[in-house]
Amino acid sequence: MEFKLLLVDDEKPIRKKLINNTDWAGEGYQIFAAANGREALDIIKEKGIDILVTDIQMPKLSGMNLIEEARKNSSHLKVIVISGFAEFEYAQKSIRFGVNDYLLKPFRSKKLLEVVNKARDELIKEKNDEQRLAVLRGEISSYINDHKLNTIYNWLIDDQFFQHQSLIMDRIDLNAVLKRGSRDDILKTVNKIIEELKSVKLNKEKLYVVLNNLILESFKIIKDLDYEAEDLMEIINKKRIEALDYNDLKEIEILLKEFLLRLHDLISFSPGEKNAEIISEMKEYIAANYQDGITLSEMARKFNLSTGHLSNLFHEETGESFSDYLNMIRLNKAKELLKTTDDKIYQIADQLGFNDAYYFSSWFKKLVGASPTTYRDNINLL
CATH class of the missing domain: 1.10.10 (Arc Repressor Mutant, subunit A)
Known part of the structure; x- marks a missing residue:
């Protein structure tokens, strides 16, 4: 299966490297490219792009605005943001736009291929999940028909219910939130679930199943970490669930937050x-x-x-920030190589993970105030 990949950067040399430094066709991708956000958005609308790789700072339409607009056309679109050192922290805040990964310039072509392939694997998984959901619906439908069950059970295979339940599970990542998220991440996730439930009118039977599936899925995630069933059962308040008013979304919200926070506390690491x-x-x-x-x-x-x-x-x-620290490590290594070796500038650039000497020199001068050659020639003065 071929996936459609769109590469967006307003700097022509960088755009050419994104396109040409990887055998995209050999990896199973159909390549599209754009020089600005407006051009990219037109391609997304016309071509049905699967994976978007975009810079942040661009003319006509910024990377953030591009992502926001693109999401309106494709909820399944995978997005990878590339950014320079100066805007990296800003780029990380784009999580609210559903960004899947980030790459800090400079990066090797193999690193870009790695994150693009990861996004492709996520798309494949989602498609397989949708297929499994369709199979499950078919099995439930057959069971209801074979056993001539009362039509009251038909809500179990109702199109709207299944689609909505699938959307909730697709749009939240319980696994990531419980294993890697903060308490604040959990509260935001529950708020997102409640907003999803508000957008579609579900009767109390459907709400009951959605809530129970969320709880079961949460237990499954924690069980995979080798916690005992007894640990998990202590967390759930059976009486609270039995007494829950499924017509009151606020009550469901409070219970979900309490339940997921207690699960999070069970597995969260101790500070200090x-x-x-x-x-x-x-x-x-x-x-x-x-x-x-x-x-x-x-x-x-x-x-x-x-x-x-x-x-x-x-x-x-x-x-200090992660990006500042990473740049400090690379800069110190660059200075060391310039001082202690006779390696050419392009060789040093390659050792530090830069795709070309030009970008390395530009990055070095931005941080040091002098080009690598000037620095090497004037080490004693500097």
Whole structure:
């Protein structure tokens, strides 16, 4: 199956590298490219793009506005944001637009392919989930018909109910929220669930099934972490659920928040020494892999935390942002290589994970105030 990939950057040299440095056709992608957000939006509307890779700062329509508009045309669109050092922290705030991943310039072409393939795998999983949902509906329908059950059970296979339940599970990631999210992430997720329920009128039987499925799914996620059933059953308040007024969404909201927060507390790490240990491990990982284009979202997945929570934790423990720290590591290594080796500028650029010497020189001059060549020639003065 071929997937449609749109690459957007207003800088022509960078756009050409995005297009030409990877054998996209060989990887199973049909490639489209755009020089600005407005052009990109037209392509998304006309071609049915599956995966969008876009810069943040662009003329005519910014990357953020492009994503927001594109979402109106395709809820299944996967989005990868690429950004320079200056706007990276801003780019990370784009999570509310449903961004799937981030890449901090500069990055290797293999890193871009890696995150694009990850987005493709998510699309495949969603399609398989939809197919499994269709199979489940068919099985339930056959059971109802074979056993000549009362038509009161037909709501179980009602199109609207199944579609809505599927949408809720697609639009929230319980696994990520429970395993890697903060308490605030959980509260926001519940608010999102309630907003989804408000948008469609479901009777109390359907609400009952939606709520119970959410609870069962949550238990399944925590059970995968090897917690005992007894630990989980202590968290749920059976009497509260039995007494719940399914006509009152506010009551459902309060119960869901209480339940998910208690689950989160069960598996959340203790602060203090554990936080310092995580950041220490992160620093070791960065020191060993800084040349591979590490992203904060990649680190969040590795350490089972939400991107926002890890960003705050890193700043609290180190006093600086993740992107500042990563740039400091690369810059110190660049200075060391310029001082202690006779390697050419393009060789040093390659060792640091830059795709070309020009971009490396521009990045170095922006941070140091002098080009790599000038720095090397005037080390004693500088």
